[in-house]
Amino acid sequence: xxxxxxxxxxxxxxxxxxxxxxxxxxxxxxxxxxxxxxxxxxxxxxxxxxxxxxxxxxxxxxxxxxxxxxxxxxxxxxxxxxxxxxxxxxxxxxxxxxxxxxxxxxxxxxxxxxxxxxxxxxxxxxxxxxxxxxxxxxxxxxxxxxxxxxxxxxxxxxxxxxxxxxxxxxxxxxxxxxxxxxxxxxxxxxxxxxxxxxxxxxxxxxxxxxxxxxxxxxxxxxxxxxxxxxxxxxxxxxxxxxxxxxxxxxxxxxxxxxxxxxxxxxxxxxxxxxxxxxxxxxxxxxxxxxxxxxxxxxxxxxxxxxxxxxxxxxxxxxxxxxxxxxxxxxxxxxxxxxxxxxxxxxxxxxxxxxxxxxxxxxxxxxxxxxxxxxxxxxxxxxxxxxxxxxxxxxxxxxxxxxxxxxxxxxxxxxxxxxxxxxxxxxxxxxxxxxxxxxxxxxxxxxxxxxxxxxxxxxxxxxxxxxxxxxxxxxxxxx
Numbered sequence: 001x002x003x004x005x006x007x008x009x010x011x012x013x014x015x016x017x018x019x020x021x022x023x024x025x026x027x028x029x030x031x032x033x034x035x036x037x038x039x040x041x042x043x044x045x046x047x048x049x050x051x052x053x054x055x056x057x058x059x060x061x062x063x064x065x066x067x068x069x070x071x072x073x074x075x076x077x078x079x080x081x082x083x084x085x086x087x088x089x090x091x092x093x094x095x096x097x098x099x100x101x102x103x104x105x106x107x108x109x110x111x112x113x114x115x116x117x118x119x120x121x122x123x124x125x126x127x128x129x130x131x132x133x134x135x136x137x138x139x140x141x142x143x144x145x146x147x148x149x150x151x152x153x154x155x156x157x158x159x160x161x162x163x164x165x166x167x168x169x170x171x172x173x174x175x176x177x178x179x180x181x182x183x184x185x186x187x188x189x190x191x192x193x194x195x196x197x198x199x200x201x202x203x204x205x206x207x208x209x210x211x212x213x214x215x216x217x218x219x220x221x222x223x224x225x226x227x228x229x230x231x232x233x234x235x236x237x238x239x240x241x242x243x244x245x246x247x248x249x250x251x252x253x254x255x256x257x258x259x260x261x262x263x264x265x266x267x268x269x270x271x272x273x274x275x276x277x278x279x280x281x282x283x284x285x286x287x288x289x290x291x292x293x294x295x296x297x298x299x300x301x302x303x304x305x306x307x308x309x310x311x312x313x314x315x316x317x318x319x320x321x322x323x324x325x326x327x328x329x330x331x332x333x334x335x336x337x338x339x340x341x342x343x344x345x346x347x348x349x350x351x352x353x354x355x356x357x358x359x360x361x362x363x364x365x366x367x368x369x370x371x372x373x374x375x376x377x378x379x380x381x382x383x384x385x386x387x388x389x390x391x392x393x394x395x396x397x398x399x400x401x402x403x404x405x406x407x408x409x410x411x412x413x414x415x416x417x418x419x420x421x422x423x424x425x426x427x428x429x430x431x432x433x434x435x436x437x438x439x440x441x442x443x444x445x446x447x448x449x450x451x452x453x454x455x456x457x458x459x460x461x462x463x464x465x466x467x468x469x470x471x472x473x474x475x476x477x478x
Contacts, residue, residue: 030124031105037116039063039080048124052097064120069094069102083109083118092125104129148285155283159276165257170200172220172245172252177203187239187258188232200256205231212241216254219243229261287362287382293375295320295332304382307362309354321380326351326359327449334438334445339368339378349438352382361385429464432457436466 025032030048033041041059059067064076072093082088088109094102104125109118160167166184168177180195188195188203201209208230215228227242242257281288287304291297297316308324310316322332331350338345348364366380431450439445447457 025119025121029121031122033059033064033120033122034112035064035080035118035120039065039076041067042117050126051103051124067095069096079107079109079120080118084111093122155280165259166239168195168200168254168256168258170216170254170256172216172254175200175216178253184258187260189234200254203233205233207231215241215243219245219254220252286384287380289321289380289382291321291378291380293336293377295322295336295378297321298377307352307354307360307382307384309356309358324353326353330449330451334442334449335364335366335380336378337445338440338442339366340376343368349385425464428460429466432460432464432466 025045027047030046031051032045032047034043036042040061040063042061044059064080065073068076072095075091075093079088079091079093090106090108092104092106094104097103105122106125107120107122109120111117112119160179160181163181164183166187167181168184169179170176171178177196177198177200180192182192184195185192190203195203201212204212211228212230215226219226227240229238230241231238237260239258239260244255246253246255282301284301285303287307288301289297289304290299297319300313300316305311305313305316308316320332325331327350331348335345335348344365344367346365348366350362350364351359352362353359361384363383363385364380365383366378369377369379432446435446435449436443439449443457443461444454447454450457452460
């Protein structure tokens, strides 16, 4: 759509003087630049508070080309050449700033009378650029999720197809077979087209249909796996059915496994499932580690080997997991103490040190498993949190802690010695709050994390007013 100007009667605005025109331009635009015939900025006005003061402070007196990034210089030349012509159009120009990201501005130019000067008026494109960046990150995140879903679906399909058991996916509402694997064709001596879409009970002998219906009703009522024997439609053989319930896309489905009695052997099935679980553990995208009660690694998957950059499992088996944690001697003790007390830990944040000096931010979820009566093993899931999306619209300054701002407010108001003392107390308080947050208010673990005795921690908690009543009760009881 073409732009619509005044109706050609310029007399309607002829009474504006230079000052009123300048005020109008400043109010109507985010930024306006006056450039002379040599391309040098002679004046600048800002109408958007989000734009830094550099245009007014540093740009005046410099060539316009020197204030923009390299890829934007051809656009600036076009804006200067197109001023007042029919080909003039909005162009995005990126200005290099002293700190932080580039400043994107949409400019259009026009001549100022016959003086040879050009007026470039612009709109701040930073919100649009931030939105585009956020959209790109979200798209990349969704693509990763879709790729992971496709991998999981491929594994499910492979497991479904190669299973030696006959497996049926049955709609709980209609009892129609939605999917069936190749083993089901061998069991029923039918083609897949003759199985899918048929009522599941119709695949068996009339005598067995009531048994199957009762089996499915009981599974739906109890939501646990139940076994039953049923006669096949050929009346020549029986099979053992095992049914369970699951939800998908808002619907309820049955997963029914079928085996002939002569091949129904629990031990081989257990071995087969154990092998599949080991395969899934090995291919998991997050690090999975199993340790003994002493914290020494007895099993680890490939993702953990890649995280630690060890190269092979032989370099981690038998080693203490604490060797790679950021707070050596503290993190593992805090985790195991909480596991023994609560049985599981979720989203414990720490740092994982790699073999060659680098480190990554991770979250750890863990659980305790007792394989024997007096012997406990711990399982850890370690997830890299460094790839998570951040808020690109938030300024960098907002990510720094509040104590830094409070420190700058003290400078000039107090002597340096008092500033240092106040800052020490401030940092100490925030460290104690962080330790309590990490350990879920477990003061014993927090004291160990900070390298303090429990009595020293209680004194500091009382000093800073953190849980005064609870601290007093704990000291009294001790």
